[in-house]
Amino acid sequence: xxxxxxxxxxxxxxxxxxxxxxxxxxxxxxxxxxxxxxxxxxxxxxxxxxxxxxxxxxxxxxxxxxxxxxxxxxxxxxxxxxxxxxxxxxxxxxxxxxxxxxxxxxxxxxxxxxxxxxxxxxxxxxxxxxxxxxxxxxxxxxxxxxxxx
Numbered sequence: 001x002x003x004x005x006x007x008x009x010x011x012x013x014x015x016x017x018x019x020x021x022x023x024x025x026x027x028x029x030x031x032x033x034x035x036x037x038x039x040x041x042x043x044x045x046x047x048x049x050x051x052x053x054x055x056x057x058x059x060x061x062x063x064x065x066x067x068x069x070x071x072x073x074x075x076x077x078x079x080x081x082x083x084x085x086x087x088x089x090x091x092x093x094x095x096x097x098x099x100x101x102x103x104x105x106x107x108x109x110x111x112x113x114x115x116x117x118x119x120x121x122x123x124x125x126x127x128x129x130x131x132x133x134x135x136x137x138x139x140x141x142x143x144x145x146x147x148x149x
Contacts, residue, residue, distance in 0.1 A: 033070040041076055045091050051126040052096040056089045059131060063138040084146025087120075087138065095122040098134070102144040106137050 042053040053076070060067045060078045068079040075090035089098045103110050103119025113119035123129060 033068070035069050037071045038069040038076045041071060048126055049091040049096050052123050052129055053089055053091065055126070055129050055131065056096075056098060056134065059135055060087075060138060063135050064142050079146050079148075080142050083142075084148050086141040086144065086146045095124055097122050100137060100141050101147045102141060105144055106140050110137060 038057065042050055042057060045053055057069075057076075064078070064080060066081060068081060068085075070077045070079070070085075072085070072088075075088045077085045077088045079085040085101060087098065087100050089096065091097075097112075097120060098110075099113065099118055099120035100106060100110060102117050103113055104117050106119065110119040110121050112122050121128075121134075
């Protein structure tokens with residue numbers, strides 16, 4: 001019997017996201033940086049979620065000049081150059097979840113979340129979008145270290 005080295009092949013298949021209806025094609029890479037992919041994600045959402053996500057995207061652009069956008073793990077991520085990712089905004093069955101990666105450091109602390117630092121809000125309608133509070137959290141988060149790069 002041949003001896004196995006325990007090494008895996010250096011060539012692995014790319015990850016794919018199969019979340020039809022939320023902006024990702026089944027053959028799209030799981031992670032892609034850039035405005036175009038995030039805008040495609042938003043455009044593919046149902047109308048009520050699209051309204052929330054577009055409002056959030058516009059607020060990010062206003063509050064964080066030069067904001068970085070990417071799709072990571074099938075969700076839009078927003079970040080600050082040389083600082084990392086600070087927040088995600090993703091659509092789920094009944095909510096649009098906005099998650100701040102350093103949420104416990106924000107004042108007031110966003111109401112939902114788990115983990116050591118993650119906190120955010122779960123929005124169930126466009127009427128729940130509080131642009132003033134979200135803008136305050138975005139400005140605070142942009143001054144904190146982000147995750148990744």
